[in-house]
Amino acid sequence: QSVVTQSPSASGTPGQRVTISCSGSSSNIGSNSVHWYQQFPGTAPKLLIYRNTQRPSGVPDRFSGSKSGTSASLAISGLRSEDEADYYCATWDDSLSGWVFGGGTKLTVL
């Protein structure tokens, strides 16, 4: 059971906007940046959003991140079939002195 929680699943139809949430506490999300990773089955994760809101070069602007208090969110607009993947949030936890990943959200494009 991770100290940072995500809904296990999310879904949407092509073209829709979907939001994936990540909930933590004052020792992790509340005091540190949140980063998001995308993972397709059988492959390594890929950095999607860093420092809460920043997109690495090559990541479409359909992907956006936000953070407020002890929660963070990843939004995907103009949903496409190729967005179907697992999404993980990650942050440092001051109490644990370690990185924590959310449990992951499996996104299904209907």
Add this chain to the structure above:
Amino acid sequence: QVQLVESGGGVVQPGRSLRLSCAASGFALSSYTMHWVRQAPGKGLEWVSLISYHGTNKYYADSVKGRFTISRDNSKNTLSLHMNSLKPEDTAVYYCARDRSGWPFEYIDNWGQGTLVTVSS
């Protein structure tokens, strides 16, 4: 481009040891904090350990503290993870990953393809 290639995975009996290696290329390993992250079959990501660019600072997840040791040889562009007293729950794909920074660390920006460790009798 950044390449991280893990090796050393395999099947090992509970209680035994295993050493994973990660060969880095396409960048100066000596300038970056490095991580190990694992993923049990069908499960989510779990951070395991990190080591600062100079090797002085090391952090471990509680689940592996006292059993795993992270190390690096910048002259050989290699990151290692020594795993002792292995348990069945250590079964996972182990990813070598690069941090965006040397120190203080920031976030993982590149990942290897992973090596599978199976702990079973």
